[in-house]
Amino acid sequence: QQQVKQSPQSLIVQKGGIPIINCAYENTAFDYFPWYQQFPGKGPALLIAIRPDVSEKKEGRFTISFNKSAKQFSLHIMDSQPGDSATYFCAATAAGGTSYGKLTFGQGTILTVHP
């Protein structure tokens, strides 16, 4: 059972475009939603995270939008650059219950930004 569903699987944009990656979750106990960025040959690294008490969080060119009622959240990359080309993972965890202390990841999105 995939508790966090991510789309699209791959995405190609031109430099300056705004790629959007979407995730949907099932477990209403989830209370922390991070995004990880992974470059080839490297492990994933935390990019930005949000909690469900806010609807949007911005850090530089990266923005998370969160819709609690729809159980969906998305990552927007403003003014995308070729250096943003990477694999992006959404994830979720909960403060209690069976998901306590462990991240459940989405399937990943391979982003390519053309110059």
Place this chain on the structure above:
Amino acid sequence: DADVTQTPRNRITKTGKRIMLECSQTKGHDRMYWYRQDPGLGLRLIYYSFDVKDINKGEISDGYSVSRQAQAKFSLSLESAIPNQTALYFCATSRSGYGYTFGSGTRLTVV
């Protein structure tokens, strides 16, 4: 030195062989995790440990075992490797279960 070190970085092994992947960390975190990455499937949890005496199965633990030798060391073993265990394996650590620090991964090929 990296905060989370995985060895080996690459490994090719034969079906039926026993293999161990090692992870050590200098973060001082109590929580350690082993994930497997496959294209289109994302990262799936194999085992996790909240302290030296605590070991828990993740969603895909069959065919794997782990050992937490110390706070800083967490090893993953494949007792009898099979081709569908070919994947990229990541170790991660966390202080609180929220922010993870990942190692650089071990690419394992079972032939």
